Amino acid sequence: MDTRQLEYFVAVADELNFTRAAERVYAAQSTVSAGIRSLERELGTALFERDAHGVRLTDVGEAVLAEARASLRSVERMRDLADREGPLRGTVRVGIFTNLTRVDLPGIMGEFHRRHPGVDLRLGPSPSGSTGLIEDVRQGRLDIAFHGLPDVVPDLVVQHLTDSPFRAVLPEAHPLARRSSVSLADLASEPWVDARAGFGNRVALDRAFAALGLTRRVPTELADLGEIPRFVASGLGVAALPELTIIPADGAVVLPLRPTIEWRLSAIARERPGRAAEAMLQLLSERVGSV
Incomplete structure (x- = not known):
């Protein structure tokens, strides 16, 4: 063998x-x-x-x-x-979010390649968001992954990167679109467009509603957060997303949300990561933590 x-x-x-x-x-x-x-x-x-x-x-x-x-x-x-x-060699498998609009992920990976040309990169998202990425790291399918769930992950190394407040996303013709801000209570009775169950932002928002004793209906679910503002603009509902993930769309407006809900972006790795994985965690901390 x-x-x-x-x-x-x-x-x-x-x-x-x-x-x-x-x-x-x-x-x-x-x-x-x-x-x-x-x-x-x-x-x-x-x-x-x-x-x-x-x-x-x-x-x-x-x-x-x-x-x-x-x-x-x-x-x-x-x-x-x-x-x-010696110089770093091998492969680093990274679970990514494809919709981090204010994070220059290609630039970060380019910088990693310049520092460590002997390391190959394997990048990809999970169809079940942070929940799937955590399991992929646990099972050894990934070395590192982004993580946006509000839960503690005790069996993995978790490195905090940055926090981002949720913002409301409304169709520009919505009666509340001209306000300076909106609350979750204002939007609770609206149809919602949101990520699938298991995505960190969905979990954080569901818990914020529950803490206020509110419920909502989510008739439209997507696996790509970047597309949510476009679906909101088409009139399918309202949304709330971490500011870090919002891609502006014609026909949709972005407003401050009350109460403030913070979304925490972290990187996770298994215990005792290899040298190449440690180097990637360090670079992510340097570049994303400064956003």
Whole structure:
């Protein structure tokens, strides 16, 4: 058994697709398939079920996956310890928010590449927002991720980056659009456009309503926060978003919200992150913390 076999196994387990897994590990699909078969022979059991419907982990595969991730993390840590003074190498997998309008994410990643050219970057969002990103870090699918939930995450390293107040977003023809500010009570009876359940901003807003003894109806849910102002402008409802995430849209107005609700943006990583992940956390703190 070697680490490359484990890398192939983890990639296929994450992607549930041999073609995508091969692209991820920069290997031919035949090489990945052969590596999985070799690992299964060595363990004496099947790790995947393969049929016309796709690829699925077997019960044994599910159990082995956590150990495979832990083994790869240990190997990565050993390499870090053996080469503390050398240039950073490897890969950093970062779970991102695609709608941080005042955060120059491409610029930050470009700066990281200039500082550490030997480190490859893998960036991507989660369809379930912060909740999904936290689980991806826990399971070892990501090294670092943005995090916007108001909850404490005790089993992960959490690094506070910045805070951003919520702002109300209303159609410009709305009767309240000309006010200097609006309250949650003003908007409670309106139809809402919001992120899906699990997104940090949705959780924070739901709790603010509950704390005031208010309820609301959310008939329109989106997985892309950046699109919410456009849907508000079309007349589907009102919204409230962290100021840091609002992309202006023609036909929508942005107003201060009462009471003030702060959204906290953090970065999370598993305990004892590798050197490259530590460097990424430091850079995020430098660049996002100054926004």
